[in-house]
Amino acid sequence: MLTPVVTQISVNAATLLLAAEEGAEEGGGGITSSPIWPSGSEMFWGILSFTALYLLVRFVLLPPVQRIRNDRAATIQADKDAAALARSKVASASAEVEDQLAGVRAEAQAVIDEARGEAEAERQRLVGRAEREVNAMRELATTEIATEREEALASLRPQVADLAVGAASRVTGRSMQSSTVRSKVDEYLTNPSNSN
Amino acid sequence: MLGLEYPPIENLVEWPNYFGDGQIWALNKIGIISLLALIIPTVMFLVSKKELVPGGLQNIVEGVVEFIEEQVIMPAIGAQGLKYLPLLLTMFLFIFFGNLFEVIPTFHMPANARMANPLFLALLSLVVYVSIGFKEHGFAFLKDTAWPGFVPVGLRPLVGLIELLTVFVLRPFALAVRLFANMLAGHILLVTFGVLCISVFTAGIIVILLPLTFGMLVLLTAFEIFVSFLQAFVFALLTAVFIDSSLNPAH
Amino acid sequence: MSVLTSIAYQVAEVAQESFTADEAKQVSGAAGAGMAYGLAAIGPGIGIGYLVGQAVQAMARQPESAGTVRTNMFLGIAFTEALALIGFVVFILLKFA
Numbered sequence: 001m002l003t004p005v006v007t008q009i010s011v012n013a014a015t016l017l018l019a020a021e022e023g024a025e026e027g028g029g030g031i032t033s034s035p036i037w038p039s040g041s042e043m044f045w046g047i048l049s050f051t052a053l054y055l056l057v058r059f060v061l062l063p064p065v066q067r068i069r070n071d072r073a074a075t076i077q078a079d080k081d082a083a084a085l086a087r088s089k090v091a092s093a094s095a096e097v098e099d100q101l102a103g104v105r106a107e108a109q110a111v112i113d114e115a116r117g118e119a120e121a122e123r124q125r126l127v128g129r130a131e132r133e134v135n136a137m138r139e140l141a142t143t144e145i146a147t148e149r150e151e152a153l154a155s156l157r158p159q160v161a162d163l164a165v166g167a168a169s170r171v172t173g174r175s176m177q178s179s180t181v182r183s184k185v186d187e188y189l190t191n192p193s194n195s196n
Numbered sequence: 197m198l199g200l201e202y203p204p205i206e207n208l209v210e211w212p213n214y215f216g217d218g219q220i221w222a223l224n225k226i227g228i229i230s231l232l233a234l235i236i237p238t239v240m241f242l243v244s245k246k247e248l249v250p251g252g253l254q255n256i257v258e259g260v261v262e263f264i265e266e267q268v269i270m271p272a273i274g275a276q277g278l279k280y281l282p283l284l285l286t287m288f289l290f291i292f293f294g295n296l297f298e299v300i301p302t303f304h305m306p307a308n309a310r311m312a313n314p315l316f317l318a319l320l321s322l323v324v325y326v327s328i329g330f331k332e333h334g335f336a337f338l339k340d341t342a343w344p345g346f347v348p349v350g351l352r353p354l355v356g357l358i359e360l361l362t363v364f365v366l367r368p369f370a371l372a373v374r375l376f377a378n379m380l381a382g383h384i385l386l387v388t389f390g391v392l393c394i395s396v397f398t399a400g401i402i403v404i405l406l407p408l409t410f411g412m413l414v415l416l417t418a419f420e421i422f423v424s425f426l427q428a429f430v431f432a433l434l435t436a437v438f439i440d441s442s443l444n445p446a447h
Numbered sequence: 448m449s450v451l452t453s454i455a456y457q458v459a460e461v462a463q464e465s466f467t468a469d470e471a472k473q474v475s476g477a478a479g480a481g482m483a484y485g486l487a488a489i490g491p492g493i494g495i496g497y498l499v500g501q502a503v504q505a506m507a508r509q510p511e512s513a514g515t516v517r518t519n520m521f522l523g524i525a526f527t528e529a530l531a532l533i534g535f536v537v538f539i540l541l542k543f544a
Contacts, residue, residue: 035209035380035543036311036536043312044220045227049234050290050316056234057289058282061241065261068246075248205543271518370529377532380539430525437522 161185208387209309209380229307233293264288264432272436273443280439283324287317288432295379295424298386299417306379306424311372318372321435322364329442340445367438371431378427382420389413451482480541487534494527 161182216222244253264285269277294307308314329337341363342356393409396402458478502520506513 035205035539036376038311038315039210039226040220040312041213041216041222042224042226042230042307042310043316045223045230046307046313046316049230050286050313050320053234053237053290054282054286056238057241057286061238062261062282062285064246065241065244065257068248069258069261072248072250205539267514267518271515370526373536374525374529374532377535378528381532381535426521430521433518433522434525 157186158182202391203387205384208383209305211305225303225305226307226310226312229294229297229303229305230313232297233290233307236293237289260289261285268429268432268436272433273440276443277436277439280436284432284436287321287435288428291317291375291431292424292428295427296421298379298383298420298424304386306383308375308427309379309383311376314372314375317375317431318368321371321431321438322368324435325438325442326363328439329445332443333445337442337445367434371434375427375431378423382416382423385416386413386420389416451485454478455482476541480538483541484534484538487537488531491527491531494530495524498523498527 164185165182211225213222213224214228240253241257244257245251247254250258261281264281265278268284268288269281273280291308291313294313296306297303298306298309326337329341333340341359343352344355344359347355389409389412393406393413396406396409455475455478459475499520502516502523505516509516
């Protein structure tokens with residue numbers, strides 16, 4: 001199976017070689033018409049163009065582009081530095097503001113505390129005075145009530161005694177000695193708990 | 197089935213000369229694109245304003261410069277590679293605009309789909325990184341490459357041979373072939389779908405398939421713009437990596 | 448693989464039998480070109496898939512190093528892709544040279 005294939009391939013190659021030789025003999029240079037082989041004139045223009053482009057890029061075209069790129073990089077760097085500087089300035093200024101604010105705040109707190117203390121003292125004073133006044137008024141009222149009660153009792157006592165004597169004489173049907181009874185009633189009224 | 201008539205590849209990549217047949221200065225479409233790849237970046241750089249606050253075109257110009265600095269030089273070499281900015285920027289711009297004409301109407305041909313420009317750029321890259329190696333390390337650069345000190349003595353001839361082959365042949369070869377083949381493949385892909393669109397358009401009832409083929413063509417065009425950028429980026433990045441390996445050959 | 452080989456086999460047979468040398472070169476070149484590019488695309492396809500997958504995983508695990516990973520990913524893709532592109536160049540050489 002393999003042998004005829006190999007033979008055939010070698011025959012094939014031999015045919016190819018033979019044909020190529022014949023072609024070369026006939027055409028006198030089939031290689032120049034090959035699509036692989038470089039053509040001299042095309043290479044000439046290629047070399048010319050490339051060399052010209054290289055020289056232009058090297059000396060004319062690239063330097064301004066690189067210069068502007070370096071300028072831009074420098075500008076950006078300078079701007080960045082300026083921004084960093086401004087940022088640090090802002091930071092220090094804001095720290096200062098913070099400090100000042102803290103001082104002001106403490107001061108305000110102190111003022112507030114002081115005012116609060118004063119107000120508290122004033123309140124204590126006012127409340128104390130009011131309490132004292134109220135107490136005084138209360139005591140006054142209590143004594144007044146007590147004297148009133150005493151007076152009422154004192155004024156009521158003879159009437160009660162008379163009423164009691166009247167009622168008793170009516171019940172008993174005879175007149176009673178008013179003075180003895182009156183002293184008994186007075187005693188009862190004065191001390192009602194231990195005479196019963 | 198569709199009677200797809202595919203043009204011979206010579207018609208896709210080889211263009212008639214405008215003048216100077218047989219001379220070295222014969223100018224064809226590839227030469228025009230090379231010149232445009234010189235003129236367009238120059239005009240862009242010259243026209244763009246140079247202001248502290250960029251806008252419009254200046255954004256693009258500075259973005260390209262910054263892209264090369266930040267995405268190519270810094271990861272591959274580091275800060276010591278910033279002096280190679282003009283070279284890498286030129287490579288990027290030249291390759292990118294050469295590639296971009298793949299999708300620009302009336303051109304529709306990437307300059308790098310011909311071997312001339314990729315080969316020249318790859319050889320230039322070789323010359324640059326080898327000369328940097330010699331400049332930085334003198335003859336020790338060649339000695340370290342051919343007789344590497346970091347492998348056992350018995351292996352040194354083999355590894356040295358591989359290293360020599362890599363540095364002086366494979367790297368530039370791979371650079372050139374990568375750029376060339378990517379752009380040629382993209383070009384052929386676009387041509388294929390363009391031809392397919394025309395064939396479908398003229399093939400009777402099959403024209404109902406046209407939205408599919410045309411949509412694919414549009415998608416591929418967008419993809420090729422991406423590839424144009426990517427190949428320019430990769431070329432500059434690989435050159436930077438090779439320069440770095442010449443500057444610091446301490447594997 | 449075997450299908451491709453048999454196609455090339457048959458094509459070469461046909462080419463040997465009835466075509467002129469020029470046509471034989473064209474036909475066998477076209478068949479060989481297709482095989483060359485098809486085979487050359489396998490390895491890089493797997494390689495790039497693995498590479499990008501791992502890069503995406505790395506980016507997902509460490510989003511802060513996504514930039515470095517992306518740069519290295521493109522580098523890796525560029526190296527891996529070179530193989531496929533060499534296959535493509537061989538394709539062009541076989542087909543058109």
